Amino acid sequence: MKHLVLATAALLSFAHSASALDNSAAVKVTPLLKTTTSWDGKPIVYPQGQAEVTALIVEITADAQTGWHEHPVPSFAYVLEGTLEVKLGKGETKIMRAGEVLPEVVGTLHNGRALEGKNVKLLVLYTGSVEKKLTITHPEFTPAAPNAPATR
Template identity: 25%
Template sequence: MNQSLIINSKMRRFLLFALTAGIALPLVACNPKKKTSANIEPVVVETLISATESWNGDSYAYPKGKPQMTLQRITAQPGFKTSLHFHSQPGIAYVVKGNLSCEALNGKSLKVGPGESFATPQDSIHYCESVGDEAALVFVASAGVKGQKLTVPYKK
């Protein structure tokens, strides 16, 4: 048999093996059911909040216009109190640290601390205050409209 045919045959087998391994190994490594250790799942998804209305009972409606999602990281020092305001879009908040106390003009109130989530009021006038000894760190996500303010001051 011709020497070059033997080399080409061996080379083809090697390339086929390398190609197969190159496809199979990443697929095995990405198996979502594979555990990273004896007792730990590789991904854990936990829904922190799912809401159709805010903490004070506002039903949500999306404003008309070009949609814009916004995520804000808010740090409020102890004693900071927002002015009266409202939001014209739905939103949700997650308190990382500190404590918040919020009150709406309709008399409903909310107190939240670290690890807690809440659905923000839409179109209801309210304020929030950072209470306690440490600054509040809060992440707020809003589903608004491009060019529209996320927080609108209330003018009497």
Template identity: 35%
Template sequence: MRKSLLLSLLMAVPGLLAAPLSAQTVATAHADTLVKSESSWNGVKYVAYPSTSPQLTVIKLTIPAHTALPWHKHPVPNAGYVLAGQLTIEDRESGKKKTFTTGQAFAESVNDVHRGISGDVPTVLILTYSGTKGTPTSIPVDSKQPEY
């Protein structure tokens, strides 16, 4: 009885036995370029990469509301994406500031002392660094307190 019930159920759904278990559609994806730049957000041009093998680092950084990160610099090119909140980047030498909000991406500065400042809610960023093995992604200045 159980066999006939199972067989009846399988026959009731045409093509069930013939259908591949992992059917997939092959198609191209849609891509939105968020950042493509030869210079950082403050207009400073990037210079040539080191001649060693690259090492990519991707981090998710959460900054509490109403927080200024310590002054720091990055020795390698990097880009950020604001998942939540907002980030104001402040360049120490020029005093220039620019604010990025949820859904915006930015090209970070290299070797310029700067800091990030969050707004009224926590800021969540995805940061991608294009460096080399053994090279830090962020270097603290002045207080020696790290960015993260």
């Protein structure tokens, strides 16, 4: 009988406790992103192999750029500070401000630049696999001039 009372009490306490993802008096949950695509509309596809998640703080000095690069794995950036311009090799541009989240493009050349004369600080999460590169730089890439045919 003692075990039945303890089991019933345990079940009742679980039924009334909040999940870690539910808002309650003790826990506030603010959804930032739920998507199946990167910001350019391509589907997010996880790489094959042993999963590996990498979390980084990336800081870009005022008016500096990341340089042209691509990510072979899905990544997600949360802007902690500043204003970030992300430009694709084909010219499409996205402006991100503090408090916004970006599902990064995968396998697409892009460049990030800190705007408004201020530093940018990002929290970046990569969903890759063991021994897979997170970023591939392309210093040789020069974007085409506006209204000119794209070349590579």
